[in-house]
Amino acid sequence: MAFFARAIRHSSPYLRSRAPPPPAVAASCRWISPTAAAGSPEAGAAVAPADPETPPPREPVGGARVELPSNPEDALEVFVDGHAVRIPKGFTVLQACEVAGVDIPRFCYHSRLSIAGNCRMCLVEVEKSPKPVASCAMPALPGMKIKTNTPVAKKAREGVMEFLLMNHPLDCPICDQGGECDLQDQSMAFGADRGRFTEMKRSVVDKNLGPLVKTVMTRCIQCTRCVRFASEVAGVQDLGMLGRGSGEEIGTYVEKLMTSELSGNVIDICPVGALTSKPFAFKARNWELKGTETIDVTDAVGSNIRVDSRGPEVMRIVPRLNEDINEEWISDKTRFCYDGLKRQRLNDPMIRGTDGRFKAVTWRDALAVVAEVLQQVKPEEITGVAGKLSDAESMMALKDFVNKMGSDKVLCEGNGPSPPADLRSNYLMNTSIAGLEKADVFLLVGTQPRVEAAMVNARIRKTVRATQAKVAYIGPPTDFNYDHEHLGTGPQTLVEIAEGRHPFCSTLQSAKNPVIIAGAGLFDREDQDALFSTIETVAKKFNVVRPDWNGLNVLLLHAAQAAALDLGLVANPTESIKSTKFLYLMGADDVDLDKVPDDAFVVYQGHHGDKAVYRANVILPSSAFSEKEGTYENTEGCTQWTIPAVPTVGDARDDWKILRALSEVAGAQLPYDSLSGVRDRISMVAPNLVHVDEREPCTISSEVKPPVKQQVSSTPFKTVVENFYMTDAITRASKIMAQCSATLLKK
Amino acid sequence: MAAVVRGVLNGIREKGLSNFLRHARDEGYFKCLLDGNLLQTKIHNIGATLVGVDKFGNKYYEKLHDTQYGRHRWVEYAEKGRYNASQVPPEWHGWLHHITDSTGDKASFLLCLLEQNAKAYIVDHKENFSGEGEELIYHSKGHALNPGQRDWTRYQPWEPKKEEAT
Numbered sequence: 002m003a004f005f006a007r008a009i010r011h012s013s014p015y016l017r018s019r020a021p022p023p024p025a026v027a028a029s030c031r032w033i034s035p036t037a038a039a040g041s042p043e044a045g046a047a048v049a050p051a052d053p054e055t056p057p058p059r060e061p062v063g064g065a066r067v068e069l070p071s072n073p074e075d076a077l078e079v080f081v082d083g084h085a086v087r088i089p090k091g092f093t094v095l096q097a098c099e100v101a102g103v104d105i106p107r108f109c110y111h112s113r114l115s116i117a118g119n120c121r122m123c124l125v126e127v128e129k130s131p132k133p134v135a136s137c138a139m140p141a142l143p144g145m146k147i148k149t150n151t152p153v154a155k156k157a158r159e160g161v162m163e164f165l166l167m168n169h170p171l172d173c174p175i176c177d178q179g180g181e182c183d184l185q186d187q188s189m190a191f192g193a194d195r196g197r198f199t200e201m202k203r204s205v206v207d208k209n210l211g212p213l214v215k216t217v218m219t220r221c222i223q224c225t226r227c228v229r230f231a232s233e234v235a236g237v238q239d240l241g242m243l244g245r246g247s248g249e250e251i252g253t254y255v256e257k258l259m260t261s262e263l264s265g266n267v268i269d270i271c272p273v274g275a276l277t278s279k280p281f282a283f284k285a286r287n288w289e290l291k292g293t294e295t296i297d298v299t300d301a302v303g304s305n306i307r308v309d310s311r312g313p314e315v316m317r318i319v320p321r322l323n324e325d326i327n328e329e330w331i332s333d334k335t336r337f338c339y340d341g342l343k344r345q346r347l348n349d350p351m352i353r354g355t356d357g358r359f360k361a362v363t364w365r366d367a368l369a370v371v372a373e374v375l376q377q378v379k380p381e382e383i384t385g386v387a388g389k390l391s392d393a394e395s396m397m398a399l400k401d402f403v404n405k406m407g408s409d410k411v412l413c414e415g416n417g418p419s420p421p422a423d424l425r426s427n428y429l430m431n432t433s434i435a436g437l438e439k440a441d442v443f444l445l446v447g448t449q450p451r452v453e454a455a456m457v458n459a460r461i462r463k464t465v466r467a468t469q470a471k472v473a474y475i476g477p478p479t480d481f482n483y484d485h486e487h488l489g490t491g492p493q494t495l496v497e498i499a500e501g502r503h504p505f506c507s508t509l510q511s512a513k514n515p516v517i518i519a520g521a522g523l524f525d526r527e528d529q530d531a532l533f534s535t536i537e538t539v540a541k542k543f544n545v546v547r548p549d550w551n552g553l554n555v556l557l558l559h560a561a562q563a564a565a566l567d568l569g570l571v572a573n574p575t576e577s578i579k580s581t582k583f584l585y586l587m588g589a590d591d592v593d594l595d596k597v598p599d600d601a602f603v604v605y606q607g608h609h610g611d612k613a614v615y616r617a618n619v620i621l622p623s624s625a626f627s628e629k630e631g632t633y634e635n636t637e638g639c640t641q642w643t644i645p646a647v648p649t650v651g652d653a654r655d656d657w658k659i660l661r662a663l664s665e666v667a668g669a670q671l672p673y674d675s676l677s678g679v680r681d682r683i684s685m686v687a688p689n690l691v692h693v694d695e696r697e698p699c700t701i702s703s704e705v706k707p708p709v710k711q712q713v714s715s716t717p718f719k720t721v722v723e724n725f726y727m728t729d730a731i732t733r734a735s736k737i738m739a740q741c742s743a744t745l746l747k748k
Numbered sequence: 749m750a751a752v753v754r755g756v757l758n759g760i761r762e763k764g765l766s767n768f769l770r771h772a773r774d775e776g777y778f779k780c781l782l783d784g785n786l787l788q789t790k791i792h793n794i795g796a797t798l799v800g801v802d803k804f805g806n807k808y809y810e811k812l813h814d815t816q817y818g819r820h821r822w823v824e825y826a827e828k829g830r831y832n833a834s835q836v837p838p839e840w841h842g843w844l845h846h847i848t849d850s851t852g853d854k855a856s857f858l859l860c861l862l863e864q865n866a867k868a869y870i871v872d873h874k875e876n877f878s879g880e881g882e883e884l885i886y887h888s889k890g891h892a893l894n895p896g897q898r899d900w901t902r903y904q905p906w907e908p909k910k911e912e913a914t
Contacts, residue, residue: 343904359908610907
């Protein structure tokens with residue numbers, strides 16, 4: 002326990018600020034053995050209870066804070082195990098118990114899903130009630146006396162557990178859930194020490210849910226969490242319950258794969274081993290793994306994840322709770338891209354010889370070759386391009402290095418010909434991801450959030466489900482998992498709305514908190530300035546930006562984009578690349594390599610042998626996001642750090658260190674040689690990038706922009722992300738992602 | 749160290765140099781230099797009890813204190829070069845794997861009593877020769893006959909040659 006508390010204290014500052022004090026941690030883990038804490042010497046010494054039978058009052062489960070409504074009429078008082086607790090109206094008995102610090106065992110109840118009440122594990126005794134009540138489905142009433150630790154409640158749990166285990170196979174030793182299984186834990190804590198079952202156990206045919214989720218349906222206890230997750234959060238009606246009684250089973254009705262971009266989350270919410278990860282099957286046990294709390298970089302959301310590693314290998318990726326960004330879900334791309342980290346890795350510096358073949362060389366030789374070429378080219382012919390996965394430190398180093406060499410042509414891919422870097426509000430999600438829940442009308446312009454940022458899409462779906470918010474969409478036909486209105490495919494519709502000629506205007510007019518989300522795909526269009534000024538006209542017309550509400554958003558595509566714009570990597574890609582003689586690609590695989598002149602010298606610094614290495618003259622291996630400390634800013638402007646989980650491969654080095662070394666060899670030494678030095682430099686350029694785990698909103702309004710003379714073209718918007726599963730070097734190297742795109746993408 | 753040198757000198761004095769060298773070769777001391785497993789067994793043997801020797805000449809050792817429980821019984825194979833686990837006869841298997849505490853000698857004795865009747869169906873133990881050669885027999889990680897498993901790389905590097913092929 003002390004170790005756990007220490008681990009929390011040593012983790013990131015974000016956690017430190019929110020972590021409950023050690024006693025609360027103790028309370029949160031107490032449910033495994035409900036009586037142990039009461040009998041422990043500290044508990045006895047701290048509070049000497051008058052009645053030895055009643056345990057002392059506890060902190061809320063998990064150190065949670067309970068916000069009581071301001072109006073005292075809306076709060077009520079119940080008694081849990083003899084202690085009075087005040088809770089808001091509408092809480093269930095189970096929630097009341099959690100506030101009182103008593104964790105009730107449960108299988109079907111999940112705080113983010115609707116209540117099913119079918120597992121019966123959460124039975125508690127309520128005074129004056131003839132039978133034990135299912136606490137998850139029972140609203141708490143004023144003055145209710147709830148007893149969680151009486152013989153009746155204990156016997157009820159024991160009986161339920163006996164029935165659940167009746168048809169549950171005894172295959173814990175070969176089950177991937179073993180060690181992190183709710184049924185295993187709770188049968189140890191609440192189950193009987195013997196069974197009376199002598200008949201045959203039932204067996205259920207396994208279902209094929211696709212390349213990600215492995216099913217062993219005999220282990221299923223019919224909690225229906227996965228069914229509710231699929232229909233409520235993921236928004237696909239793929240899963241359902243078939244049959245009655247002992248013939249009851251979870252299935253897909255007809256033979257069918259689960260085609261959701263969030264399907265991996267059913268692995269986490271399944272309380273038993275019925276739904277487990279297919280790529281992770283039989284690879285490792287959860288107690289062998291080292292968890293590293295880091296963030297995801299495969300899209301611009303920056304989902305909080307835990308990278309579980311064993312030795313030098315990333316074994317799996319699981320989500321971490323962050324209410325502001327990803328709640329407790331992550332997309333399949335985030336969860337299953339990890340095998341890409343082990344394939345196609347660049348592990349040695351390489352030089353292309355005169356015969357066109359690559360030869361592995363030492364760092365000294367590789368840097369010397371690059372420095373020599375750098376001396377020969379004119380300063381203005383040097384171009385630096387940062388890739389989709391670059392962290393802020395390396396982009397800072399790249400910009401400083403290229404500037405020091407005398408060029409200002411440094412850019413980040415995906416930001417278009419004239420990046421809107423002047424005002425932060427022009428490229429951030431100003432409403433914030435969590436703020437989307439307050440919106441009542443969404444207007445999506447040229448963005449397909451389901452493939453561009455699955456977690457943002459989940460948030461929109463949550464809002465639509467909760468408040469019947471209206472969604473309108475302008476762009477090419479695409480898949481949505483909520484009701485929406487397809488207004489048109491091109492900018493013409495947008496102009497109509499701006500001029501008030503479109504029927505959708507009345508909806509926008511009556512909206513309290515309207516939200517406009519423009520896709521980062523618009524950055525690549527020639528008429529982007531005109532488009533964004535049209536969007537701003539719409540915003541002004543319908544009062545989207547007010548002092549108390551900013552509904553004008555840009556949804557970015559890559560993890561590096563926001564930080565690149567903050568740091569000012571804003572050169573025009575087409576012009577810079579066309580005229581370059583020395584091109585420095587820092588993990589940039591999606592630049593148009595055909596435009597690079599044939600006599601240009603190309604240095605590729607990156608972690609994967611993806612597209613751009615084939616044009617490179619020198620390859621410098623760097624570390625991937627799971628191997629380095631890096632700063633990333635997500636699409637809503639929240640700065641987060643990655644933490645190294647595994648060692649780097651081969652001879653690879655951190656990106657900024659390579660640039661620092663190269664600058665020294667090239668005779669233009671960068672003035673920092675530690676990570677804190679780079680961060681000091683970043684704090685001078687973009688101070689928000691050093692305030693970790695904080696969302697820094699933009700303070701200047703967009704009204705100070707100069708007028709735009711450009712005309713909106715009539716070209717319809719394009720689909721930006723063709724393949725959700727393969728968007729960057731890591732996911733393109735991943736075999737699992739290749740399988741997904743082969744089987745799950747409907748063509 | 750001094751004890752080892754003294755033991756070597758004593759051996760030479762007792763047997764003469766050529767005899768001692770032959771003995772050392774038969775016992776596999778020279779092979780130790782190339783085979784870490786054998787060397788480790790030899791080092792383990794110092795201070796351990798020799799519990800018995802089976803009919804093939806495999807020696808069974810036990811060390812009860814100073815050793816991790818579960819690693820306190822081991823075998824030094826008679827065959828110093830191409831040894832493998834199937835060379836342990838069934839009567840010693842149970843003792844070696846902590847299935848029983850009765851040693852193989854005891855088991856052999858009981859077998860001898862039975863032998864009058866059992867001869868008809870009990871065949872002599874033979875080691876596993878299946879497959880064409882050593883590469884088909886399981887050898888643990890780091891075993892001298894298993895060089896492939898010394899590769900601890902957990903990632904697959906990018907191969908520049910592929911590019912020339914396409």
